[in-house]
Amino acid sequence: MTKATHAGVFQLGSRSVTRMGYGAMQLAGPQVFGPPRDHAGALAVLRAAIESGINHIDTSDFYGPHITNQIIREALHPYGDDLTIVTKVGAKRGSDGSWNVANSAAELESAVHDNLRNLGLDVLDVVNLRLMFSTHGPAEGDLEPQLTALAELQAKGLIRHIGLSNVLPEQVVQGRSITDIVCVQNMYNLAHRHDDALIDSLAADGIAYVPFFPLGGFSPLQADALNHAAEQCKATPMQVALAWLLQRSPNILLIPGTSSVTHLQQNIASVDLQLPAELLASLEGIGAVPA
Numbered sequence: 001m002t003k004a005t006h007a008g009v010f011q012l013g014s015r016s017v018t019r020m021g022y023g024a025m026q027l028a029g030p031q032v033f034g035p036p037r038d039h040a041g042a043l044a045v046l047r048a049a050i051e052s053g054i055n056h057i058d059t060s061d062f063y064g065p066h067i068t069n070q071i072i073r074e075a076l077h078p079y080g081d082d083l084t085i086v087t088k089v090g091a092k093r094g095s096d097g098s099w100n101v102a103n104s105a106a107e108l109e110s111a112v113h114d115n116l117r118n119l120g121l122d123v124l125d126v127v128n129l130r131l132m133f134s135t136h137g138p139a140e141g142d143l144e145p146q147l148t149a150l151a152e153l154q155a156k157g158l159i160r161h162i163g164l165s166n167v168l169p170e171q172v173v174q175g176r177s178i179t180d181i182v183c184v185q186n187m188y189n190l191a192h193r194h195d196d197a198l199i200d201s202l203a204a205d206g207i208a209y210v211p212f213f214p215l216g217g218f219s220p221l222q223a224d225a226l227n228h229a230a231e232q233c234k235a236t237p238m239q240v241a242l243a244w245l246l247q248r249s250p251n252i253l254l255i256p257g258t259s260s261v262t263h264l265q266q267n268i269a270s271v272d273l274q275l276p277a278e279l280l281a282s283l284e285g286i287g288a289v290p291a
């Protein structure tokens with residue numbers, strides 16, 4: 001069976017993580033709200049991920065809310081020493097499932113404690129400050145108050161490392177002037193490549209880039225070139241999309257989300273898929289960013 005370790009590891013601050021990880025957002029109910037339809041199935045996916053060698057899980061306490069973290073705890077606690085759980089703060093859910101900004105110092109501290117309690121941890125490995133995003137992408141804004149608040153929680157020993165999510169390149173520059181940033185988590189996939197230059201600059205500095213929606217998220221990737229490449233290398237289109245990301249840059253860490261053990265295993269198998277140069281070239285047109 002393919003092991004997640006085949007794609008190698010990356011140093012996320014003091015933590016060594018497999019480049020093939022797992023994103024837990026799909027383990028909550030519809031619209032990332034409420035309990036999953038299949039609780040036992042959610043536990044099975046998490047346990048299968050660990051058995052396959054994955055040691056990097058992406059989550060947040062606002063998935064559910066609380067429920068995804070509680071499922072991670074139920075499935076995997078006590079955690080192995082090498083498991084790195086990355087979470088994010090900066091939003092909260094309304095009673096109708098809406099996503100709302102929650103990034104005052106008090107709200108960030110409360111979110112860190114929610115994550116610690118629901119995951120059953122004394123310290124969080126990595127906390128991403130997540131800004132709100134829309135179909136237009138990240139929004140401009142000063143990160144100084146929020147990152148100062150997170151750095152204080154880090155100094156208290158509640159957080160090991162800090163990352164950023166849904167940010168513009170200039171916000172990454174500002175963030176790095178305030179505190180050490182170990183990862184940036186933005187939307188990026190074959191069809192959505194606005195962060196190409198950012199990925200390259202982070203790679204040069206040894207900082208991880210973690211694309212969310214690597215498979216297209218709520219609108220799975222669809223393209224003739226992708227189907228053609230999949231046929232050529234006897235893989236599925238989703239496997240080609242993941243293999244392309246792994247080949248795109250060594251600082252890219254994958255967190256594809258799934259509620260299915262079958263899909264999880266297909267995703268992990270993509271680490272053994274090497275796309276030849278002519279197929280990589282044939283995929284270029286999918287994500288061409290208009291000049």
Ligand SMILES: NC(=O)c1ccc[n+]([C@@H]2O[C@H](COP(=O)([O-])OP(=O)(O)OC[C@H]3O[C@@H](n4cnc5c(N)ncnc54)[C@H](OP(=O)(O)O)[C@@H]3O)[C@@H](O)[C@H]2O)c1
Binds near residue numbers: 213218266
């Ligand atoms: N920072 C942020 O603002 C932010 C935003 C969104 C997500 N995230 C993080 O990023 C992670 C990944 O994003 P995502 O889960 O939303 O989107 P994704 O990984 O791009 O795609 C997930 C979708 O693809 C399907 N899928 C997964 N593997 C498949 C396969 N092998 N074949 C066919 N379909 C497959 C899943 O359905 P099944 O369940 O049926 O497999 C699900 O509908 C999340 O889990 C979350 O941790 C972060």
